[in-house]
Amino acid sequence: MGSLAQKLSGIVGSAFESQGLDKSFGTVRVADRPDLAQFQCNGAMAASKAAKKNPREVAGAIVEELQKNPVFSKVEIAGPGFININVTDDYLSAYLKETGADKRAGVSDLGHNETVVLDYGGPNIAKAMHVGHLRSAIIGDSIRRIMKFVGYKTLGDVHMGDWGTHMGMLIDDYITRGEEKIVLDTNLNSQSSIDALMEDMAERYPRASGAAKENPDLMARAHAATVKLQNKEQPHYGLWEKIRDVSIKGMERNYAALNVFFDLWKGEADVHDYIAPMVEDLQKKKVAIESDGAQVVPVAEESDKKEYPPLILYKRDGAVMYGTTDMATIVERVKLYNPNKIVYVVDQRQGLHFEQLFRAARKGGLVKAAVELTHAGFGTMNGPDGKPFKTRAGGVMRLDDLISMAEEKAKSRMDEAHLAEDMPAAEKADVAHKVAIAAIKFADLQNSRVADYVFDLDKLTSFEGKTGPYLLYQAVRIKSLLRKAGYDITKSSPLMLADVDRPLALLLTELPDSIEGAVKNYFPHHLCDYAYRLAQAFSSFYGNCHILSEENKALRDSRLSLCAQTYRQLELTFGLLGIDIPERM
RNA sequence: GUACCCGUAGCUCAACUGGAUAGAGCACCUGCCUUCUAAGCAGGGGGUUGCAGGUUCAAGCCCUGCCGGGUACGCCA
Numbered sequence: 163m164g165s166l167a168q169k170l171s172g173i174v175g176s177a178f179e180s181q182g183l184d185k186s187f188g189t190v191r192v193a194d195r196p197d198l199a200q201f202q203c204n205g206a207m208a209a210s211k212a213a214k215k216n217p218r219e220v221a222g223a224i225v226e227e228l229q230k231n232p233v234f235s236k237v238e239i240a241g242p243g244f245i246n247i248n249v250t251d252d253y254l255s256a257y258l259k260e261t262g263a264d265k266r267a268g269v270s271d272l273g274h275n276e277t278v279v280l281d282y283g284g285p286n287i288a289k290a291m292h293v294g295h296l297r298s299a300i301i302g303d304s305i306r307r308i309m310k311f312v313g314y315k316t317l318g319d320v321h322m323g324d325w326g327t328h329m330g331m332l333i334d335d336y337i338t339r340g341e342e343k344i345v346l347d348t349n350l351n352s353q354s355s356i357d358a359l360m361e362d363m364a365e366r367y368p369r370a371s372g373a374a375k376e377n378p379d380l381m382a383r384a385h386a387a388t389v390k391l392q393n394k395e396q397p398h399y400g401l402w403e404k405i406r407d408v409s410i411k412g413m414e415r416n417y418a419a420l421n422v423f424f425d426l427w428k429g430e431a432d433v434h435d436y437i438a439p440m441v442e443d444l445q446k447k448k449v450a451i452e453s454d455g456a457q458v459v460p461v462a463e464e465s466d467k468k469e470y471p472p473l474i475l476y477k478r479d480g481a482v483m484y485g486t487t488d489m490a491t492i493v494e495r496v497k498l499y500n501p502n503k504i505v506y507v508v509d510q511r512q513g514l515h516f517e518q519l520f521r522a523a524r525k526g527g528l529v530k531a532a533v534e535l536t537h538a539g540f541g542t543m544n545g546p547d548g549k550p551f552k553t554r555a556g557g558v559m560r561l562d563d564l565i566s567m568a569e570e571k572a573k574s575r576m577d578e579a580h581l582a583e584d585m586p587a588a589e590k591a592d593v594a595h596k597v598a599i600a601a602i603k604f605a606d607l608q609n610s611r612v613a614d615y616v617f618d619l620d621k622l623t624s625f626e627g628k629t630g631p632y633l634l635y636q637a638v639r640i641k642s643l644l645r646k647a648g649y650d651i652t653k654s655s656p657l658m659l660a661d662v663d664r665p666l667a668l669l670l671t672e673l674p675d676s677i678e679g680a681v682k683n684y685f686p687h688h689l690c691d692y693a694y695r696l697a698q699a700f701s702s703f704y705g706n707c708h709i710l711s712e713e714n715k716a717l718r719d720s721r722l723s724l725c726a727q728t729y730r731q732l733e734l735t736f737g738l739l740g741i742d743i744p745e746r747m
Numbered sequence: 748g749u750a751c752c753c754g755u756a757g758c759u760c761a762a763c764u765g766g767a768u769a770g771a772g773c774a775c776c777u778g779c780c781u782u783c784u785a786a787g788c789a790g791g792g793g794g795u796u797g798c799a800g801g802u803u804c805a806a807g808c809c810c811u812g813c814c815g816g817g818u819a820c821g822c823c824a
Contacts, residue, residue, distance in 0.1 A: 191763075194769095195768080198767080202766090202767085204765095204767095208766095210804080211804095217804070240767075241766090241767055242766090242805075244767065284824085286824080323824065328823080375823095453821085454821080458821075467749085467750065468749055468751080468820080469749070471820070474822055476822090477821090477822045479822085483822070483823080510752075510818075511818055512819090513751070513819070514751085514819055515824085539752095541753085541818095542817085546759095578786095579786060609759090609761090610760085610761080613752085613753070613760085614752090614817075615759085615760080616759060616760090621759075624786095625786050626773075626786065627771085627772040627773060628760085628772045629772085629786085632772095634786090635784080635787080636786095639783085639787090642783080643784090646783060672763095676763080683764090687760095688763070691762090691763090694772090701788065705779095705787075705788040705789080706788085711782065711783080746784090747786090
């Protein structure tokens with residue numbers, strides 16, 4: 163179906179065709195000069211070359227054609243050859259009625275049920291989740307929700323880091339100190355028992371890892387332990403299984419708090435059995451060769467402007483690396499799901515790794531040429547000082563600590579504003595939680611994915627301006643209004659558009675553009691921008707006319723209908739961002 | 748050293764991939780709560796888009812060269 167601008171593009175495109183010009187020149191967009199028109203088409207200027215006429219002449223012919231069409235209330239030429247367009251209120255109303263009733267809110271089916279695997283987890287099972295996992299989870303989960311909505315079959319995979327040298331270090335430390343019982347005696351049904359092991363690892367892992375870096379003997383032992391683990395030898399493998407089970411419990415808690423969902427709870431270890439046959443195959447194809455005692459896939463190409471190190475499959479000591487498991491994961495995904503796309507939502511700093519991986523995968527014929535492999539990388543989350551985010555003490559902040567801090571801030575801010583005072587404690591805590599998550603997620607998602615961003619807890623919990631809580635507030639306000647009016651939120655009434663209504667009505671036609679823009683480049687921030695503009699347009703509308711006291715019944719119903727549609731769009735958009743709206747606040 | 752990313756209002760960020768007068772939020776200033784939730788609304792000041800060239804009807808966006816910041820560059824993930 164598409165946005166209103168897309169529909170108009172079809173009409174204007176036909177007008178270009180009737181002049182013997184390509185219909186793509188007819189692309190219509192929302193005007194960036196609302197004082198001049200509702201929509202604009204810039205194609206006449208681009209088409210003037212092909213037509214060998216001056217731009218205003220081309221535009222003139224198009225305008226003449228369009229003026230015959232009753233959907234337009236105004237079509238005129240401006241400046242060097244812009245075509246400015248207004249539509250009639252009837253046409254606008256009919257569009258809103260149609261999309262308001264549509265299951266997909268007017269968005270076209272872009273996915274065609276194609277399968278896409280999304281990789282946006284990557285927590286390490288040797289330690290508790292920390293802020294470094296936040297962006298991946300938030301952005302990746304949002305992309306998954308968006309793609310699912312536009313018709314893709316989506317599979318989100320947590321893809322745990324559970325098979326590398328770090329596990330060898332940790333497990334070797336338990337064994338050499340004879341402290342295996344700490345792991346093995348952990349009771350999976352007891353939160354305190356789980357916490358105890360997590361705390362033990364939180365102390366042990368950095369110490370073991372630091373010691374191994376200092377001491378080559380320890381590092382050699384860690385590598386040996388890693389090989390034993392990867393060969394599933396005991397007691398290494400048994401310890402590993404328990405650590406993994408305990409860690410998953412912690413991950414589940416964290417991801418549930420963030421309202422981040424995964425279809426697949428897989429890890430590097432799950433693909434272990436694919437590795438040997440895959441490497442054999444690559445060796446047979448001469449794609450994998452020996453180099454410095456390691457087995458590698460060279461990925462450099464003639465035309466390269468920089469150096470591409472090979473992807474290492476087996477290190478000199480025979481252990482595998484993350485490139486190996488990533489390759490094997492592609493093999494598994496192709497075998498089990500046959501995806502059309504695989505999207506990795508991973509820190510931008512791993513860009514080179516993914517270039518190597520994709521080249522090696524294609525060179526080895528692991529995926530068909532038509533399969534899209536994308537690294538949707540993101541920038542660093544910095545603190546207010548502009549450097550990577552740290553605790554006050556300079557350490558890495560745990561994810562659950564960060565969430566509690568945001569909840570505390572949300573709670574105290576609600577108290578200050580005397581909000582939710584009459585609520586039962588449980589509901590109040592739930593609202594504070596939703597406000598905190600909305601604050602964190604919106605602050606992250608509103609920035610362009612590729613850029614670094616500053617995470618300033620004080621700022622994003624100040625609850626003013628372009629923030630998650632502001633958006634929740636507007637949504638809740640609409641809901642409350644509709645409740646008071648006794649107007650069914652799913653209903654729609656015939657629209658009567660006065661000057662105060664029109665900006666909101668026009669904005670409501672843009673939803674498909676913002677969703678499609680978000681899908682195209684895996685950019686959720688386009689959706690944030692739309693949600694914010696919508697909330698603001700509503701707030702302005704709300705301030706400019708008093709709806710409940712409106713005496714003209716038809717106008718009152720029309721406005722309630724606009725409110726309901728605005729709410730439904732906000733709810734949909736927040737849903738795609740992974741943000742929950744409380745009933746009241 | 749080589750490659751990639753970034754540089755936009757005092758601060759934090761947008762700009763629908765080349766369109767008209769570069770937009771928001773915070774901060775600052777002026778109004779608005781005895782009517783639907785003021786976490787709000789209406790308005791104001793604030794810019795040589797790092798610098799210099801180039802491409803074209805049109806450049807924050809594309810090309811070249813500088814300046815400044817970040818990141819990555821074989822046996823970690």
